[in-house]
Amino acid sequence: MEQPLGRLVVVDDEPSICRALSGIFECAGYKVTTFNQGNAALEAIAADTEIDAVITDLMMPDLNGIDLLRNLRERGSEVPLLIMTAHSDVETAVAAMKAGAFDYVCKPFDAEEMRLKIERAIRQRSLQRENDYLRRELHTRYKFDNIIGYSEPMQEVYSLIAKASKSRTNVLIRGESGTGKELVARALHYNSVRAAKRFVAVSCAALPSELLESELFGHEKGAFTGALWQKAGRFELAEGGTLFLDEIGDIAPHVQIKLLRVLQEREFDRVGGIKPIRMDVRLIAASNRDLEAAVTRGDFREDLYYRVSVIQIKLPPLRERKEDIPFLVEYFLKKYGEQDDRRVRTVDEASMELLQRYDWPGNIRELENAVEHAVVMADEGASTITPDLLPLHVQLGQGVKRLAPITEAPPTVTQAPPVNGNAPAPTPVVPPPSPGNGTEAPKPTDFNGVVAETERRMLIEALESTDWNLTRAAELLGISFRSMRYNVKKHGLSREENGISKANAAGEASDALA
Ligand SMILES: Nc1ncnc2c1ncn2[C@@H]1O[C@H](COP(=O)(O)OP(=O)(O)OP(=O)(O)O)[C@@H](O)[C@H]1O
Ligand SMILES: [Mg+2]
Structure with a gap:
């Protein structure tokens, strides 16, 4: 049998009605279970959370429809319940609605009307289940062991x-x-x-x-x-x-x-x-x-x-708890690494070193963005993050130092440390947003602007000093050729537009680099 449209329970002390309803709904594609007694139905429905809707007679000798409803609600069941009642009994039916019935139909009932009502009840039920699920999900998402x-x-x-x-x-x-x-x-x-x-x-x-x-x-x-x-x-x-x-x-x-x-x-x-x-x-x-x-x-x-x-x-701020960076990276890799069929699960040593050195003025949000960026940049099938996949400004946390001695970089961009291979102290790529109390910080938008401008300047500078040779400029910055090419494109750089050597705009361009 194919997947049923839903699972129904029919409760009526009159066996012929049970048979009739069972026939109608099974033909329509539902799975139907019938009961001739209210109490037996109560036990079965309360124990089974997979039931999508209940159709019950109002008047039954052992337990009437309204009491069945009340008992179910007391036991925590939210299953929608449709009540059938004799024509003369509309007042009781209204009472049933007040007690929380989904709807009611008068006997003799119209099969089509009944089917539409059940369809609606089941749709509503599935929305309700979805909401419950989302609420539970949200709840786990913000439980505090999700703060890394x-x-x-x-x-x-x-x-x-x-x-x-x-x-x-x-x-x-x-x-x-x-x-x-x-x-x-x-x-x-x-x-x-x-x-x-x-x-x-x-x-x-x-x-x-x-x-x-x-x-x-x-x-x-x-x-x-x-x-x-x-x-x-x-x-x-x-x-x-x-x-x-x-x-x-x-x-x-x-x-x-x-x-x-x-x-x-x-x-x-x-x-x-x-x-x-x-x-x-x-x-x-x-x-x-x-x-x-x-x-x-x-x-x-x-x-x-x-x-x-x-x-x-x-x-x-993240820079005061850098020991948490590997854990955060692992967490964000779980979050982004397996999106869209990707399987990026690890970060190589060199990338981790870059991530540890960088100062993270945008804190965890910036780290999260960096990991997401790297995952998106990774080739299909790649399982490890390598340095060239990181955002340029993070890569340049190291690149700045190599660049510094060759040209006079703007003082806000680099502190120009001596070239001694692996200087231990992280070099801020961007002017630190908040010297002092650590409670002031730029808005993320300012921050992104500063980062972009810094990247641009460094790229142009490296390109200028290598006569716009992408391979050598990449070497100079300590980034891969691939990353160089990507970033030149990202910033829309060209010798004609941005080169200092460009005769007619020389003054303007060198100002921009000063
Ligand atoms: N300790 C942490 N563990 C995991 N994720 C974190 C942690 N701290 C922050 N994040 C994530 O970093 C992002 C930024 O966090 P959040 O929005 O709470 O920061 P905020 O301090 O409110 O920033 P703002 O001042 O800009 O509003 C969110 O995606 C959040 O889930
Ligand atoms: Mg906030």
């Missing part, structure tokens, strides 16, 4: 997450861009008693202040031009769960006041609303800025600062 890192600073982070997830205290997560603030926020939520409720994230930096206010607190119809409907805010959506406010340092003063009130009084008004709404939401905030400085400058309210930062979790 064995270094001491990360151990401290774990112990803080473990403690903080047990309470409902507000938490402030600090750290440069790409260090995993949102990941930690999710871990806090999914390890707390609120896990079954929602985790709602709002990026405060992404929205202008008027929009942010109505996004957070919702608005009443007509509260402002364009408020055509009443709208629930994110606080309401997160009821019982967790609200994650990303980049909290960007909140405008009048929204700060409103936020403070919610945290103090646990209630708020929608924009344009007059009736306060009670709420039970845990707040987790994140910032990659120096919030204390913002308080001193008067940009961020001090009272709010103390409210949101009862517990602070500081995420270390």
